Amino acid sequence: MTDITAHWTLALPEIWVLSMACVTLLADLFFAEKLRDIAAVLTGLTLLGAAVLTFMLMGQRGTAFAGMFIADPFANVINLFSYLAVFLVVIYSGRYLRERGLYRGEVFVLLLFALLGVMIMASGGNLLTIYLGLELLALSQYALVAMYRDSLMATEAGLKYFVLGALASGLLLYGMSLLYGLTGSLDVRDIAAGLVNVTGANLVLVFAMVFITAGIAFKLGAAPFHMWLPDVYQGAPTAITLFLASAPKLGAFALIIRLLVDGSYGVMAVWQQIFIVLAIASLVVGNVIAIAQGNIKRMLAYSTVGHVGFLALGVLAGTLNGLASALFYTVVYVLMSLAGFGMILLLTRADFEAERIDDFKGLARRKPWYAAMMLIIMFSMAGVPPTVGFYAKLAVFQAVIEAGYVWVAVIGVLLAVIGAFYYLRVIKVMYFDAPEDAAPEIARDDVAAAFMSVNSVALLILGILPGPLMAFCIYALQGVI
Amino acid sequence: MFLFDWLRLFPALPIYLAIPLAPLLGSLIAGLGSRQLKEKAHWAPIIGVAVAFYLALFVLWQVTQGVTFYGNVYTWGVMGNLPLHIGLDIDALTAVMLVVVTFVSLCVHVYTVGYMHGDPGYARFFSYIALFTFAMIMLVMSNNFLQLFFGWEAVGLVSYLLIGFWFQRESANAAAIKAFIVNRVGDFGFLLGIAAIYSYCGSLDYRTVFAQLPNLVGHTVTIIPGHPWSVITWIAILLFIGAMGKSAQVPLHVWLPESMEGPTPISALIHAATMVTAGIFMVARMSPIYELSATALAVVLMIGAITALFMGLIGLVQNDIKRIIAYSTLSQLGYMTAALGASAFSAAIFHLMTHAFFKALLFLAAGSVIHAMNNEQDIRKMGGLRRYMPVTYVTFLIGSLALAGIPPFAGFFSKDLIIEAVGLAHVPGAGLAEFFLVAGVLVTALYTFRLFFLVFHGQPRMDAHTRAHLHESPWVITVPLLALTIPSIYAGWAYIKPIGLGSFFQGAIPVAQQWNTIGEIAAHWHGSLSFVMHGLISLPFWLAVIGIITAAYLYLILPGMPVVLARALRPFTWILEHKYGFDALNRVLLVNGVLFFGRLFWRVGDVRIIDGIMVNGTAREVGKAALSWRRVQSGYIYHYAFAMIIGLIMLMTYFVVMRG
Numbered sequence A: 001m002t003d004i005t006a007h008w009t010l011a012l013p014e015i016w017v018l019s020m021a022c023v024t025l026l027a028d029l030f031f032a033e034k035l036r037d038i039a040a041v042l043t044g045l046t047l048l049g050a051a052v053l054t055f056m057l058m059g060q061r062g063t064a065f066a067g068m069f070i071a072d073p074f075a076n077v078i079n080l081f082s083y084l085a086v087f088l089v090v091i092y093s094g095r096y097l098r099e100r101g102l103y104r105g106e107v108f109v110l111l112l113f114a115l116l117g118v119m120i121m122a123s124g125g126n127l128l129t130i131y132l133g134l135e136l137l138a139l140s141q142y143a144l145v146a147m148y149r150d151s152l153m154a155t156e157a158g159l160k161y162f163v164l165g166a167l168a169s170g171l172l173l174y175g176m177s178l179l180y181g182l183t184g185s186l187d188v189r190d191i192a193a194g195l196v197n198v199t200g201a202n203l204v205l206v207f208a209m210v211f212i213t214a215g216i217a218f219k220l221g222a223a224p225f226h227m228w229l230p231d232v233y234q235g236a237p238t239a240i241t242l243f244l245a246s247a248p249k250l251g252a253f254a255l256i257i258r259l260l261v262d263g264s265y266g267v268m269a270v271w272q273q274i275f276i277v278l279a280i281a282s283l284v285v286g287n288v289i290a291i292a293q294g295n296i297k298r299m300l301a302y303s304t305v306g307h308v309g310f311l312a313l314g315v316l317a318g319t320l321n322g323l324a325s326a327l328f329y330t331v332v333y334v335l336m337s338l339a340g341f342g343m344i345l346l347l348t349r350a351d352f353e354a355e356r357i358d359d360f361k362g363l364a365r366r367k368p369w370y371a372a373m374m375l376i377i378m379f380s381m382a383g384v385p386p387t388v389g390f391y392a393k394l395a396v397f398q399a400v401i402e403a404g405y406v407w408v409a410v411i412g413v414l415l416a417v418i419g420a421f422y423y424l425r426v427i428k429v430m431y432f433d434a435p436e437d438a439a440p441e442i443a444r445d446d447v448a449a450a451f452m453s454v455n456s457v458a459l460l461i462l463g464i465l466p467g468p469l470m471a472f473c474i475y476a477l478q479g480v481i
Numbered sequence B: 001m002f003l004f005d006w007l008r009l010f011p012a013l014p015i016y017l018a019i020p021l022a023p024l025l026g027s028l029i030a031g032l033g034s035r036q037l038k039e040k041a042h043w044a045p046i047i048g049v050a051v052a053f054y055l056a057l058f059v060l061w062q063v064t065q066g067v068t069f070y071g072n073v074y075t076w077g078v079m080g081n082l083p084l085h086i087g088l089d090i091d092a093l094t095a096v097m098l099v100v101v102t103f104v105s106l107c108v109h110v111y112t113v114g115y116m117h118g119d120p121g122y123a124r125f126f127s128y129i130a131l132f133t134f135a136m137i138m139l140v141m142s143n144n145f146l147q148l149f150f151g152w153e154a155v156g157l158v159s160y161l162l163i164g165f166w167f168q169r170e171s172a173n174a175a176a177i178k179a180f181i182v183n184r185v186g187d188f189g190f191l192l193g194i195a196a197i198y199s200y201c202g203s204l205d206y207r208t209v210f211a212q213l214p215n216l217v218g219h220t221v222t223i224i225p226g227h228p229w230s231v232i233t234w235i236a237i238l239l240f241i242g243a244m245g246k247s248a249q250v251p252l253h254v255w256l257p258e259s260m261e262g263p264t265p266i267s268a269l270i271h272a273a274t275m276v277t278a279g280i281f282m283v284a285r286m287s288p289i290y291e292l293s294a295t296a297l298a299v300v301l302m303i304g305a306i307t308a309l310f311m312g313l314i315g316l317v318q319n320d321i322k323r324i325i326a327y328s329t330l331s332q333l334g335y336m337t338a339a340l341g342a343s344a345f346s347a348a349i350f351h352l353m354t355h356a357f358f359k360a361l362l363f364l365a366a367g368s369v370i371h372a373m374n375n376e377q378d379i380r381k382m383g384g385l386r387r388y389m390p391v392t393y394v395t396f397l398i399g400s401l402a403l404a405g406i407p408p409f410a411g412f413f414s415k416d417l418i419i420e421a422v423g424l425a426h427v428p429g430a431g432l433a434e435f436f437l438v439a440g441v442l443v444t445a446l447y448t449f450r451l452f453f454l455v456f457h458g459q460p461r462m463d464a465h466t467r468a469h470l471h472e473s474p475w476v477i478t479v480p481l482l483a484l485t486i487p488s489i490y491a492g493w494a495y496i497k498p499i500g501l502g503s504f505f506q507g508a509i510p511v512a513q514q515w516n517t518i519g520e521i522a523a524h525w526h527g528s529l530s531f532v533m534h535g536l537i538s539l540p541f542w543l544a545v546i547g548i549i550t551a552a553y554l555y556l557i558l559p560g561m562p563v564v565l566a567r568a569l570r571p572f573t574w575i576l577e578h579k580y581g582f583d584a585l586n587r588v589l590l591v592n593g594v595l596f597f598g599r600l601f602w603r604v605g606d607v608r609i610i611d612g613i614m615v616n617g618t619a620r621e622v623g624k625a626a627l628s629w630r631r632v633q634s635g636y637i638y639h640y641a642f643a644m645i646i647g648l649i650m651l652m653t654y655f656v657v658m659r660g
Helices: A002-010 A012-031 A038-057 A073-099 A105-123 A127-146 A152-183 A188-194 A203-220 A228-235 A238-244 A247-262 A265-292 A296-317 A320-347 A368-382 A388-402 A406-432 A446-464 A467-478 B005-009 B012-032 B034-040 B043-064 B092-115 B122-141 B145-163 B170-201 B206-216 B231-246 B255-261 B264-273 B275-285 B294-315 B321-341 B345-372 B390-404 B410-424 B430-456 B464-468 B475-500 B517-523 B528-536 B539-557 B561-568 B570-577 B579-632 B637-659
Strands: A062-064 A069-071 B069-079 B082-090 B220-222 B228-230
Touching: A002 A012, A002 A062, A002 A069, A012 A038, A012 A105, A038 A073, A038 A105, A069 A073, A069 A105, A073 A105, A073 A238, A073 A247, A073 A320, A073 A446, A073 A467, A105 A127, A105 A238, A105 A247, A127 A152, A127 A188, A127 A238, A127 A247, A152 A188, A152 A203, A152 A228, A152 B637, A188 A247, A203 A247, A203 A265, A203 A296, A203 B637, A228 A238, A228 A296, A238 A247, A238 A320, A247 A265, A247 A296, A247 A320, A265 A296, A265 A406, A265 B579, A265 B637, A296 A320, A296 A388, A296 A406, A320 A368, A320 A388, A320 A446, A320 A467, A368 A388, A368 A406, A368 A446, A388 A406, A388 A446, A406 B579, A467 B069, B012 B034, B012 B043, B012 B069, B012 B082, B012 B092, B012 B122, B034 B043, B034 B122, B043 B092, B043 B122, B082 B092, B082 B122, B082 B145, B092 B122, B092 B264, B092 B275, B092 B345, B092 B475, B122 B145, B122 B264, B122 B275, B145 B170, B145 B231, B145 B255, B145 B264, B145 B275, B170 B206, B170 B231, B170 B255, B206 B231, B220 B231, B228 B231, B231 B275, B231 B294, B255 B264, B255 B321, B264 B275, B264 B321, B264 B345, B275 B321, B275 B345, B294 B321, B294 B430, B294 B579, B321 B345, B321 B410, B321 B430, B345 B390, B345 B410, B345 B475, B345 B517, B390 B410, B390 B430, B390 B475, B390 B539, B410 B430, B410 B475, B410 B517, B410 B528, B410 B539, B430 B539, B475 B528, B528 B539, B539 B561, B561 B570, B570 B579
Parallel strands: none
Antiparallel strands: A062 A069, B069 B082, B220 B228
16 A cells, blocks of 8 residues: 555656646636636646646656656656646747637647656656657657647648657567567666676667667767758747757656666667767767758757757767767757747747847847847856856866867867857847848847846856766766666 | 844855845846836846945854854856866955945945946946956855966956947957957966966865965975976966056056046946955965965065056156046055065055045046046146035045045055065065055155146136136035045055954955964054054154155146156156057067967968858858758658668668678
C-alpha cells in the first residue's frame, strides 16, 4: 500500500499537469464564450502548481512503476526550467495569438501536453517511457505548428515537420531495438549493466548508437539532421516558434542524459565520436548559413543549429563539468531564444509579422529600450562578455579542452567569430540605420514588455553572477554520473 | 555615534556593497531614463552618491572601532586554477579613500546642477560622473589585482568619455584620445606588472601575494642579457609605470593639461581630486612590494621630485586659469609620489586627502569664475573680480593659501611633512629630491598667487559686455565651495597625527624598519602646534611667503615688470612655454614614428594581408558558402529526408571504416 502511494507521490507533478490539461480542455469547451482568458489562466495555474509540487519533491531520488519512471534532481531541474519556458511563452504570445484568432483553448492544452511530454522524457527510466514522452511532445508540436490553418506556410511547415519527425522517430526506434537485441532489456539501468562487456568493436552497438544519436540530433536540430528546422521555425506562427525553441530543447537534452549517459555511459567512446561530427557540422552549417538570411526567424533558426553545436561540445566532453556546462548552455539558450523570439512578438501587429531583419531598422530611435534589450540578447547570443552567453561558451570550451579536444575548441571559437557577424548586423541595423517609413507603430503590450525586460536583464545579470546557475546545473547532474 | 546606530542592525557586507552600488544605480537611472528625466536627472545620482558618502563615513567610524573586513564576495569565474573573485578589502586606507572620494564627488554632483544647467548632455553628464564614482569606489575597495585593474580601466574610460564630453569640439576629442593613449602606455606596464605577479606568486589576491613576497627576495630575472634584475624591482617598477600614467608623472604627464578640455566639474573631480590619485593609492596599497626594493623607491622618489618642481615651473607661464591649476595638480602629484619614494606612504595619502579638498575647491571656484566670465578662461582678460564675486573670492583665497602651504591651512601640514620625510630618507637621490621639493614650494606660491592676483585683484580687463553681466554664482555652486573650505582649513592640523603620521594605518600600510621615515618623525612628535611653530622658522614656509610677496609685487605693484623679466629670461621662458619639448618630442618621435609604422603595417599588413586575404577573404568565402549552401535548403521534403539518410549512412560508414 505505502509502496503504491510512494509511486504516485514521485510522479505527482506529471499527474497534476495531465489532470489540469484535461480540466483546461473541458473548461475551455464550456466557458470560453464568457471567460476568454480561462485557458491561459488555467495554464498559468497549472505551471504554478507543478512548480510547487516539484519544489516539494526536490532532491528526492527514487524510481516508480517498476523502474519505468525515475525521480531525481536532474528531472526536477529540467521540469522547473520547462515550466518557466512555457510560462514565458504564454505571456509573450498572448497578444499575437489574439490578433490572429489563434487565442483558443487548444493551443494551451497542446502546450500543456507538450510540456508533459518533456517531463516524461526527463523522468524516463525505460526506453518505452522515453519514447512515449518523445511522441507526446512531437505530436503536440506537429499540431501546434499546423494550427494556423489560414497560413499556407504554417500548414506546409506542419506537414514537413510531421513527415521528417516520423522518419526520425523511426531511426530512434530502430536504434532502441538494436540496443534491446544487444542487452535483452528496455530498462535503462539494465541496459547500462548489459553493456559492461560490450566494446566499441561491436558493430551492432555502433549502429545502435548511430541510430539513437541520429534521432536525438533530429530533435535537437543538429546538422546534418537540421533541415526541418529553418523551414519549420520560419513557417510556424511566431508564438509557436517561440515554444519550439524553448522547452523541447530541454527535452532533447534529457534524451541525451537518459539514453546516452544513464544508459550507455560505458560506451561513451562511441557516441563521443558521433558528437564530434555533429558538433562541428552544426557549428559550420549554423553559423555560416545564418549570414545569408534576411528573415530574422530563419536567421535565429540557423543560429539555433549553431547553438546546438556549442552544447554538443559540452556533451562530447562527457565529464560532469562537460555535461553541466552543456545543461547550462541549454538553459541559457532557452532563455536567449525566448527573449529573441519574444522581441519579434513584441514588434508584431495584426497585419505585420516583423520577421525581416529590415523591420528592426532604426529601432533604437523608435523604441530605445526595446533596442537596448535586443542589444543584450544579440550580444549574449554572440557570446560577448559580460552577458551570460559568453560565460556559457567559455564553460563548454573549457570542458572540451579539459577532455583533450583542443582542436575541436579551436574550430568552435573560429565559428563563434563568424557567427558574431550576423548577430552584430542586427545591432547595426537597429542603431545605425534609419527606420523604414512603412514600419507600423509599435503596439503597447506592458505585461509582455515587463517580462521581456526581466528576461533580457537576466541575461546580463547571469553573466556577471553565473555561479548559482552553474551550481544548480552541477547539482542536477551530480547523481547522474 | 547616534547617526550610525541603526546601521549596526544590518550585517556588514550588504552595507559595504551598497557603497559602490548606490552610485551605480544612480548612474543607470540617469543614463537610461535620460529622455524622460531631462532636467531632473540629477536626483538619482546625487542621492546615490549621498548614500555612498554616508555609508563611507559609517565605514570609517567602524574602522576606528577596529572593525575591518577582508574577503571575497563571490567568484565570477575560474580560469584554469586562477579563481577570479570580486572581493573587498576594508581597512583604514580604504576607508579614508572612500570618504575623500565620496565627499568630493558629492560636492561636485551638487555643483554640477548649477554649472551644467541647460546643457543638452545634462543627464548624460550625471550618468558619467556617478559611474565614475562607482568605478573609483570599486578600485579602492578591491582586494585583488584583477578588480583593481577593472576599476583602474573603468575610471580611465569615464575620464575619456568626460574629457570628450563636448564631442562637437575637435580639441576635446583630441584631448580625450591623447589621455586615453597615454594612459594605455601606463596601463601596459601595469598589466605586465600584474602578469609578473601572477606568474611569480600564482595568485592575484593581495594578501596571498604579499605573503609570498619574502620568498621572491633574491630571485632575479634577466631581460637585458647580462644584467639580471631583482624580480621585485621589476614588478614594482612595472606597477609604477601604471601609476605614472594614471597619476600623470613625468614623462607620462602630457595628457593631464589637455584634459582641461572637459567640463570644469570633471577637472575638479577626476583630474584633480580622485582619479589621478589612483596611482598614489595603488603604490601605497602595494607598499609591501616597494619596501623590498631600494631601486624602485629611488625611481619613484626621483620621478616624483622632478614632476613636483618642473611641472610647477610651467605653471608660471600659462595664461589659462584651468591649465595653471592643472600644472599645479601635476606638481602636487609629484609631491605625493616623492613621499611614496621616501616610504612616507601615510604622508602621501595625507597630502592626497588635503590636496583633494583644496584642489577641488580651487577648480570649482575657477569654474565659478569661468561661469561668470561667460566661458572666458584667459586670466589676462580678468582682474578685479573680488568686487563682483565675494564668496568665490574668499573660497579661492583659502584654497590658494592651502596650496601655497601657509599655516594653518591644510596644505601646509601635508607638504611640510613630505619635505621633512624626504629629508630623512636614505634612498639614493634623496638629497637632490629634497632640494627639488623645497624649491617647488617657492614656485607653487608664485604661480598660485600670480593666478590669484591676476584674477581677483588689479584693474578689470574684460570687455564691457562681460563686465556688465558679472555676478556671484547661484547657491548650488557656492554651497559646495563653502563645504570644501571646511576641510581645506582644518583637515591639516586635525588629521596630521592619525593620518599623516600613520597611526591610523597601523597594519594597512606596512613599512619596512630601515625606510621608516615617518616613524622617525612620529618619535619626536609634540603635537600640531609645535609642528606649526617649527614650520614657521623653517625654510619652506619663508619660501612660500617670499613667493606670495614676489607675486604681489610683480602683478599688483609693478604690473610692467613681468614682461621685462620675461624678455630678460627669454631662454628660460621659451623652454617653459614649450613645456620642455615633451609635446614636440612626442610628436616627432612617437606620433610620427607610430604613424610611419602604423601606415606601413596598415597598408601592407592590414589592408593587403589581414583585411585583403584573411578577414575580407574569409568573409567573402564564408558569404559565398552561405549563399551556395542555403540552396541546399530547397524546401523539398525528399531532399531533407535524403540529407538525413546520407548523414546516417556516412556516420555508419565512418565507424565501419574506422573499425576495419
